[in-house]
Amino acid sequence: MDDAFTARLDLASRALGGGVVHANDEFFAAADHLVLPEPPTFSPRTFDHKGQVYDGWETRRRRTPGSDVAIVRLGAPGVIHGVDVDTSFFVGNFPPFASLDGLAVDGHQVPPDAAWTALVPKSPLNGDSRNLFAVSDRRRFTHVRLTIFPDGGVARLRVHGEAIPDPALLPAEFDVAAVTAGATVTGCSNMFFGRPHQMLMPGLARHMGDGWETARRREDGNEWAEIELAAPTEVTFVDLDTSHFKGNAPGAAALRGTDGSGDWFDILPRVPLSPDTPHRFPVRPESPASRVRLDIYPDGGMARLRIIGRPDRAFLTEKFRRHTEESRRP
């Protein structure tokens, strides 16, 4: 099956601010575990007052017909390309079937009579494994609802897709390289220790594992990453944050941009970098950029990359409109 969607951003992740807003039953384990960014873990023969401790959402054994549900508010609303219903470590207690629905709400509350859209029909699950389901609906959703039949445990719910922010909620100038704004990594030379999209995650990096890190380069040349920005943008500031990279920060970096025509121009000509330091550079590039290339010399780690500027509002509005109109239709 097509599982290419697993490389996409997890829109539900707590790392983006996603959260569980409702679960009808959490007897054995809290549904909040569903959106944790870390892979699930298990410690055998570890019992609390309710039973064996699980790193997931686990409901009690049903004695009446029915199903159990959990509703997740996406950290970044967007278009869902596929989901992973991960039942890791649930063996004698995984749900044999699950389904997933989506909802797009204006504002912040889920109305009790909301009309949910089916994204994954009731489908069989395997225990102690990832269960991948592609989603073909290309509308924008703010919430998903996981239903398990009849009961049981799910370790994580990953909702892979592309973030589509509401332009009405974005200021005139913001970080257009942020994954929550819809920026994506389109290529990189090396990601041995850490994937480059981590540079584009919200907030400060928590530790060295929370950034882009290459292997030590043993030949000539330098490492690089390319990013498609949320929209064509007049860039005003570039942040290169090497926090936590103390013995392995790049010695220098440069940022170039293109408007898609194939011509590249300097946004930030090569500058020296210090270890474990958030650097900010005011810039005045000659043109708006829709894509950028970060070169680091020769290799190393970057905790965060921020590209602040004034995006093309019409571009953002059209992207939002294209994915939104129909998902709001009753």
Ligand SMILES: NC(=O)NC(NC(N)=O)C(=O)[O-]
């Ligand atoms: N040994 C178990 O895991 N039992 C049960 N679950 C927990 N959490 O104890 C159950 O009945 O599914």
